[in-house]
Amino acid sequence: MALKVALLGCGVVGSEVVRLLDEQSSELAARTGTPLEIGGVAVRRLGRARGTGVPPELFTTDAMSLVTRDDIDLVVEVIGGIEPARSLILAAIKAGKSVVTANKALLAEDGATIHTAAREAGVDVYYEASVAGAIPLLRPLRDSLAGDRVHRVLGIVNGTTNYILDRMDGLGAGFTESLEEAQSLGYAEADPTADVEGFDAAAKAAILARLAFHTEVTAADVHREGITEVSAGDIASAKAMGCVVKLLAICQRSADDASIGVRVHPVMLPREHPLATVGEAYNAVFVEAESAGRLMFYGAGAGGAPTASAILGDLVAVARNRLANTSVAEGEEDSALPVHPMGETITSYHVALDVADRPGVLAGVAEVFAGNGVSIKNVRQEGLGGDAQLVLVSHPAPDAALSRTVTQLRARDDMVRAVASVMRVETFSDIR
Template sequence: MTPNGTDKLPLKVALLGCGVVGTEVVRILTTRADDLAARVGAPLEIAGIAVRRAGRERDIAVDPALITTDAQALVSRGDLDLVIEVIGGLEPARGLILTALEHGASVVTANKALLAEDGPTLFAAAEKYQRDLYFEAAVAGAIPILRPLRESLAGDDVTRVMGIVNGTTNYILDKMDSTGAGFDEALEEAQALGYAEADPTADIEGFDAAAKAALLASLAFHTRVSIADVHREGITDVSATDIASARAMGCVVKSLAICELDEATDSVSARVYPAMIPQSHPLASVRDAYNAVFVESKAAGQLMFYGRGAGGAPTASAVLGDLVSAARNRLKEVPGVGESSYTQRAVRPMGAAMTRYHVSLDVADKAGVLAAVAQAFAEHDVSIQTVRQEGRGGDAQLVVVTHTATDAALSTTVETLRDMDIVREVSSVMRVEGD
């Protein structure tokens, strides 16, 4: 019997990266070793930690003998059972994961960008070598959303996944709504609190959320969706006026990742952009830097997953959950559930997506303007739900909310409005979702 209460030899675990998340993973593996061993059925032994700089001070004591700067040599050892990859980026992460799988280790990764870019290559390798490739931590931090999609809802038909999957953008939009702050001010506050990087491009321009949307769509609809298939818009153009307009409609502005199945054409779509949603929608109440994912399926109906979407401890929680599952499978020498892409559905272009628009127009204050604007919408087969005029004279503004139409028809309508003499400016265009 081992000191951990099992009669199994330790499973050897290698860690690639020891930053914020990696440090927390090491802490949990060390401080909760006995508990994890009982859950797995065998001890988990840290066999090596690959880092960029060996001499760097870390927040947790690590045996110097475990530290190496040669990640390739570490994953090529051949005696590893499990490899955790938390270095991020495309390379060298891709090559290291493939090498680890080739040399017999199952892999747990938090690398959403790599999976969204080249997931099929990694999944094919995992299947070839009969090893697990788990990635719960790649989407929404501690929130268990990927495993429910992959396993709990495996017997159901998911029709829609809509979520707030980036804590930085949610924090910024929430502060703009609750305090009246402008975008730049809210971004600076997010950076000061550590919610946003010094270079926040991946978050505020939607790249991070788009990678997560690709993974969600792939799992939900059993088809391969890459980040190139995801329509992406950031939040940099969201103004205080947009926030106020949403409030006037009983809505809030959220940056949403939306994945949908169109049964009529048996195709899927995935998109990321800021949109107005009704205050009555469950996602509207998601505040601060939290994440939430709203799932709709035929049998289960509507499901909501909510929690912390980033940070060392929340992400490490997801990593350790995958690690325990992969370790159990390794003891049985049977891989768990792998990639499911049997449907091979086509991915619809953004123009075919069905949505609604909220359009604000600065217009000339004279007779016939409303009729001319309404005619422009009618010419593109877009029905108007509501319209109101604000201001007079040089400050006259029309606010139009449409019924559902294709995004292509709505976009073309807006371009037509921009070319009209009576329209001084199309001051704001935002989609409306969540009805």
């Protein structure tokens, strides 16, 4: 007996799902144990029906009736956004359907509601496609590392910003110019806010942190800075240090294991770090775990076919569970670690200052660092006279102390002409 799939949304990803369900039907049936069949496709306007190969009578604009229909076993949601996706998913769960979704925004905002509903109804909610597209990442984090302790996750989880930063690094181009190129090539949208301001990456960071640390995290818990202020000068400063600039989602356990920090911001990363070589619009996630050590997952982070691949993998899993009358409960978050504010996160800063080249300036700058309890790891002076630049890298310190240091340096116009570049630096942690 075939399992019937309701598909919500039939855009770029949805139509790929339709295509693969058709083209790979015999392989999917073999791997699942039974055929998977499209029972209906909900779209906003019926014009969408054309060209997908789905019989026109399967299309409907009444998504709510579709997801609660008795003969539907599994629901695939690829419409995105909070509503109506949330109401539809909750109705499907309540009606006993398992759900596969790519909806990062919803999971990051209200994942707890979804997971609790699924647990109570005894159905599955799988969402591999919501972070890093086709890269098998969420289930490895949840399942394969279930017996390990994750210390830190560093992820390039937004392809648009990685493409832009890669162009800035490779060509010495500025942000605006690189964004325009990304837009003309279809890597960035006409309104690039969600990508370049880090909202997209922040949603993914919340999902990753929840899985890595088994604790509830929402997008609102994530400290977020985008890449719009990254300048060609920052990139050049990074190069001079043997680093590249990447927009990273960072989820990290505090040293005392009592809390976690979750943040998205540009980072200077040493070129020998495996994430540093991730170019173009690729995604990659670097995981540091106590026993497993350093792991990296790399691949395409977006696109119709890669996203559909992740969805079909999930679909096979929930279908198998359905046949076996079981489900994978999630959402009983056992560790309940609080998320600490950004100011308490331990980071390192790279600071480049345009300074007056006269005796006493280095001493004065060093005093500002010391006054905030921040020690300096290395310092070098570049240029001479009016063009002198002082480049300092701090030892790890609470972000608030570092941020206060920079504010005070900006105010010291007796020695600092301008703060030319400020960026956090990440390196390897002690994990092998």
